[in-house]
Amino acid sequence: MDCSDKILRNRFKETRRRYSLAVKRTLKEAIKFEGQLLFRLRDTSNEILDTSLLKLSDLRPILNVRCSIKAIRVLTVFILSFSFRFGLPRESYLVFDVRFLSNLFYVAGLEKLRALDQRGGG
Numbered sequence: 001m002d003c004s005d006k007i008l009r010n011r012f013k014e015t016r017r018r019y020s021l022a023v024k025r026t027l028k029e030a031i032k033f034e035g036q037l038l039f040r041l042r043d044t045s046n047e048i049l050d051t052s053l054l055k056l057s058d059l060r061p062i063l064n065v066r067c068s069i070k071a072i073r074v075l076t077v078f079i080l081s082f083s084f085r086f087g088l089p090r091e092s093y094l095v096f097d098v099r100f101l102s103n104l105f106y107v108a109g110l111e112k113l114r115a116l117d118q119r120g121g122g
Contacts, residue, residue, distance in 0.1 A: 002042065003052040005031050017095070020088055 008031050012019050022030035104110045
């Protein structure tokens with residue numbers, strides 16, 4: 001997926017999130033830098049989907065057709081907890097702000113459970 005630099009800048013401004021490559025450069029410079037990094041990938045891609053003029057609701061059916069579930073063999077998700085105080089982790093692709101959720105460490109009966117503990121109901 002790709003879109004024009006101007007549209008991408010507007011999308012990042014609307015989210016009010018810091019663009020991970022814009023730590024020591026402006027947003028415009030960071031987007032241009034990312035384009036340079038991804039040039040080889042883009043150049044060797046079989047398909048490029050330009051999302052510049054698409055709304056999110058328009059994108060879903062297109063992706064459903066192009067990326068059917070049958071084509072996905074393995075999905076790997078890494079979950080990393082971090083502090084916003086120290087900035088976003090460089091290796092992150094997607095960041096979900098879940099600070100609105102309760103901290104389960106402070107829920108009675110769950111404070112001694114760990115992530116791999118099956119008694120947590122997960």
